[in-house]
């Protein structure tokens with residue numbers, strides 16, 4: 628992708644693939660608290676700021692049933708897709724199984740899989756969706772229906788594209804679904820840094836969990852990640868990192884509880900990407916959670932793409 632780096636104030640040419648589908652923002656009732664329009668608005672913002680160009684966006688296909696079933700049980704995905712989940716199962720997800728919602732759910736998993744493949748080819752790729760980390764093999768939870776990162780990781784392992792992966796999950800909520808998917812899989816290392824007192828109430832242990840106190844600010848947050856992530860990368864030596872860059876650790880987030888600023892989130896994204904790229908570890912990014920008014924929220928989700936473009940330039944991708 629061509630980019631004039633606004634952050635650095637210098638003109639440059641950087642190439643990273645971005646994955647998006649126009650059907651990601653499925654219609655929801657206007658009263659619904661999930662900000663479904665954010666995917667479309669994020670893509671529009673990036674285009675309008677000239678950070679990405681239309682013809683360079685990769686459009687995914689829906690994940691195949693075969694690939695989805697590497698993680699998810701058939702009875703679950705069939706019940707969800709035909710709107711046959713029980714009321715409690717549906718309530719636990721918190722999203723209605725309308726046709727457009729079902730369609731975007733299958734597409735978004737395909738999108739993360741495509742992003743990981745592009746990351747392996749190019750060193751870095753960004754999905755303008757994804758990170759539904761509360762989805763377990765047999766049930767969904769907390770706005771998460773299918774676990775896109777888990778499906779992508781399993782496909783890459785099964786097809787021999789990588790021998791070892793790491794999920795770096797910095798969404799403010801603990802990555803319980805991903806941890807459950809890979810509890811017995813040493814080839815997928817799960818790291819979750821999250822607000823200790825936040826959803827989900829019952830955590831599932833990741834390989835490394837770093838629970839943080841309410842109100843944790845930029846400095847402590849960045850130091851915690853800076854202290855742990857580099858040594859973990861050196862020890863695990865993953866062939867790919869899938870990075871959940873959720874922006875809900877932000878201090879204004881409705882579901883957050885931490886106190887990061889925009890600048891703190893941007894520095895976090897730079898820290899993660901730089902730590903990986905300087906070790907020649909490819910990174911696929913997904914946007915994860917974020918809950919606020921659409922305008923500031925979409926600006927926050929754009930930070931990971933800004934960081935990715937700048938890091939691609941710095942590392943000569």
Ligand SMILES: [Zn+2]
Pocket residue numbers: 798799800873875915916917
């Ligand atoms: Zn979250």
